[in-house]
Amino acid sequence: MAEANTGDRMEKIVSLCKRRGFIFQSSEIYGGINGFWDYGPLGTELKRNIRDYWWHTMTRQREDVAGLDATIIMHPQIWKASGHVDTFSDPMVDCKTCKGRFRADQTAEIPCPQKPSKMVSACHGEKTAPRAFNLMFQTCVGPVQDDSAIAYLRPETAQAIFAQFKNILETSRQKVPFGIAQVGKAFRNEVTPRNFTFRSREFEQMELEFFIRPDEAVEAIAGHLASAADIGQCQTALGNDQTDWGWEAWHKYWVEERIRFYESIGLPRQTLVEYWQKPEELAHYARATVDILYKFPFSKRDAQGELMGEELEGIAARSDFDLSQHQRSSGKSMTVFDEELKAAWPKLEPAKQAELKERYYQNRLQYLSKTGEAPDKAEKLAREDAEALTKGYYLPHVIEPSAGADRLALALICNAYSEDQAPDEKGKLETRVVLRFHPRIAPIKVAVFPLLKNKPELVKKAREVRDLLRPWMNVFYDEAGAIGRRYRRQDEIGTPFGVTIDFDTLGEKGPELKDTVTLRDRDTMQQERVKISELLPLLLGRIR
Numbered sequence: 001m002a003e004a005n006t007g008d009r010m011e012k013i014v015s016l017c018k019r020r021g022f023i024f025q026s027s028e029i030y031g032g033i034n035g036f037w038d039y040g041p042l043g044t045e046l047k048r049n050i051r052d053y054w055w056h057t058m059t060r061q062r063e064d065v066a067g068l069d070a071t072i073i074m075h076p077q078i079w080k081a082s083g084h085v086d087t088f089s090d091p092m093v094d095c096k097t098c099k100g101r102f103r104a105d106q107t108a109e110i111p112c113p114q115k116p117s118k119m120v121s122a123c124h125g126e127k128t129a130p131r132a133f134n135l136m137f138q139t140c141v142g143p144v145q146d147d148s149a150i151a152y153l154r155p156e157t158a159q160a161i162f163a164q165f166k167n168i169l170e171t172s173r174q175k176v177p178f179g180i181a182q183v184g185k186a187f188r189n190e191v192t193p194r195n196f197t198f199r200s201r202e203f204e205q206m207e208l209e210f211f212i213r214p215d216e217a218v219e220a221i222a223g224h225l226a227s228a229a230d231i232g233q234c235q236t237a238l239g240n241d242q243t244d245w246g247w248e249a250w251h252k253y254w255v256e257e258r259i260r261f262y263e264s265i266g267l268p269r270q271t272l273v274e275y276w277q278k279p280e281e282l283a284h285y286a287r288a289t290v291d292i293l294y295k296f297p298f299s300k301r302d303a304q305g306e307l308m309g310e311e312l313e314g315i316a317a318r319s320d321f322d323l324s325q326h327q328r329s330s331g332k333s334m335t336v337f338d339e340e341l342k343a344a345w346p347k348l349e350p351a352k353q354a355e356l357k358e359r360y361y362q363n364r365l366q367y368l369s370k371t372g373e374a375p376d377k378a379e380k381l382a383r384e385d386a387e388a389l390t391k392g393y394y395l396p397h398v399i400e401p402s403a404g405a406d407r408l409a410l411a412l413i414c415n416a417y418s419e420d421q422a423p424d425e426k427g428k429l430e431t432r433v434v435l436r437f438h439p440r441i442a443p444i445k446v447a448v449f450p451l452l453k454n455k456p457e458l459v460k461k462a463r464e465v466r467d468l469l470r471p472w473m474n475v476f477y478d479e480a481g482a483i484g485r486r487y488r489r490q491d492e493i494g495t496p497f498g499v500t501i502d503f504d505t506l507g508e509k510g511p512e513l514k515d516t517v518t519l520r521d522r523d524t525m526q527q528e529r530v531k532i533s534e535l536l537p538l539l540l541g542r543i544r
């Protein structure tokens, strides 16, 4: 990054986003609506590239992940079973002086009423005691608006994956371990939306639920669990034998995979923080959660002045909690049958069988007791579950990498923003604003320029080049203004390559340069001469 992360930097980024059509306030002509943002032409392309690359990496590049595109409004019972109706809330306080409403843990700073992307000091008036405020947006389904019609806009995409788990298992020919991925809108009535798009009320999530065998089944099949040293090797694991991976190995693997994903789209590891939640911060059902933080300009600083980062993604090991909840709530079995487990079990020593069965029983008992089952019933159900394990049946556990597309778009913009010095038309140095996007996610991949717009041969050739590239990538054609200014416009929106068609292209300076163009690199500003016939494969190699 070219400069220090400051509030000033954030101001410049927000202003660039509006000026160049990345992000606008929703309903701006009516004064905006707090916590809602629209993506303009370039923002739309950026976000689409993020989603598509996530999808490509998480599903199409793998054999063990299938996709889902579920509805935003689902049966309200889903949110009861998931715990969202009862516990998905933030503590909220009212200010007796200014009548403002704040999250109890965020009363020091609030978004500026005139400029919501900016944080300002909150009123110091006396506050009420905190009370729980449920973050789900409610609506009514059907013409009658009573309690029986209440439904919710989904606050996460994950629950649809659990609810459709059995359908997908049966239709996709997958076996545990495997994952289900979904990208889509989520809605949360955040008490204080803040930091531009970082905390919005409508946003997009990219979630994977990766279902794995419970450790007892892994041990029965593989004879052991991967050791801590093996877990260190899980990082390059695609294609490796994963038979002995328990939840810790899979969790570590996904943390590493996700960090690699961020690196592959231009967020260097040193801009990220891998934050392991402390035991007291974990949800009661979670065994471990790692948050991947990005050092946003608005992140708090530690005692050494280092940016601490804000969450981009959480990777949680959620045990078998979610499927268990939906099984109990819907009355439909969520267990899977595992042929390998069934075959392995009789070959185990009786002492090993007893040990694994007891461990599984204790885990199920703990879940059932914690979620309010009466002691007798909890014991009976846990015994039945442990008995089923010996015959090859279990509830899969899950590792959940859950990321936000809007936060990632903002992180990529913040990371890409830089200013340097470049010569203007007359060779005088001027400040150049550049978005140094990785070509994979840049909204426009290449700009095509005829050197002059009043020379029909140049324009014709430039349009031919545009049409050659267009089926393969997002191309911007620009013939207006001095060439230097056209380059600057593309630099400012992060277009990694510029192609100029000049008189050499037409062969006016000799046959050896005929049908060649200059290819300019945004970051180095270096130009190379390339044959038109070689341009497409060359660019494809650089943008993928």
Ligand code: GAP
Pocket: 155, 156, 157, 158, 188, 190, 197, 198, 199, 200, 201, 202, 203, 204, 205, 207, 311, 312, 313, 314, 400, 402, 403, 404, 405, 406, 407
């Ligand atoms: N299913 C798990 C889940 O939803 P989460 O940590 O609440 O976990 C996952 O959300 C990701 O969704 C976050 O890491 C963040 O990137 C994104 N996200 C959550 N709330 C958001 C908000 N109000 N605005 C923008 N993105 C949000």
